[in-house]
Amino acid sequence: MIIAVPAENQSLDSAICQSFGRAPFFCIYDTESESSRFIDNSAKEASGGAGIEAAQLLVDQNVDALITYRIGENAARVLKAAQTTLLKAVNLSIADNVANFLEGKLPSLDEIHSGYHHG
């Protein structure tokens, strides 16, 4: 199973980024090999549509689950179409969130916000 987490820094000790679409990096964690890698988020400075682009990026990485604090409705639509499981992050490091996930302790993310768009 492949898990994605929006990351402030390229480290498992990093905090989870508060923003999904504009996170600097995504941690891609493979539960089978217990290995992780970090990818740049090409959407982080997009003028609009960042959530959609970031979600497309994760879909293209064949991600099965996303651990995040929050997500906008457009990104959620893309990830739900891909049947990605959305989980609510807790205020701990990426590594601790992954550990919590593996123990089944993370709740599903049900609150979808309407985005922070501007004209």
Added chain:
Amino acid sequence: MAEDITIAVLSGKGGTGKTMVSVNLAAVAGNATYIDCDVEEPNGHLFLKPAMLSQEIITIGKPEVDNRLCDGCKICSDACAFKALAVVKKKLLIFPEICHSCGLCYTLCPQGALTEVQQSLGVLYTGHHEDLRVLAAEMNIGEPSGVPLIKALMSHMSGGLTIIDGPPGSGCLVHETIEHADFCLLVAEPTRFGEQNLALVHRLVTLMGKPAAVLLNKTTGDPNPSEAYAKANGLPIIASLPWDDELARVTSRGALITEEHGAYRQYFSTLLATILKEAHRA
């Protein structure tokens, strides 16, 4: 007025008196055109009470996919500059409210799976107030961008003197409005907040190479941050309009001060003449 000249009245923020200044300038201009570009909440008609001539629904093109033809190749979604398209499990997802209607996706689709469908964006009104032509547009509730409505308004410009009542702020709508202006009149309040927003819109008009001057509205005897900004940043002060309870009362009941008070008719006639002189010099 034989010569074509377009004056845009702007403010960094709402509530500075932009519409009050625009409609009264337009009223004294006589044979001219007034365009209300505040398409999110047009209100110039409340003052000019134009006799309506026509209404036209303005539409905007958005992509629609034929899933029988789309093979999920991602050429369109990779090319979309606005990220209004995504492809999941070979299926195209379209986000119409993110789409800027550029049309690139239909052009690129190798399968011919995308077609442009026209959707209503708002209504464009034309009318007149005595000799003054009045144009306005109102965007449908919930639409993300009124820029195409401003483009539609501008395509109806008929030459001569045009006074544009700009949208508030300094974003896309204002940018689109300024494109067509020969001169920008910035209306500013005597507050710190007013000064901050004046600075933003002044930066925008400077960036776009448009000559501009500020009208200091609602002035009192107290220090005026907007005046200090203008003096420190080489923005000409074209006029001041002192706070006046009577002007506020007349305006708040939707009347034109220039049609009720000769002194204000004189004030706005002089202001218009000064603006035209400045616009010529620029």
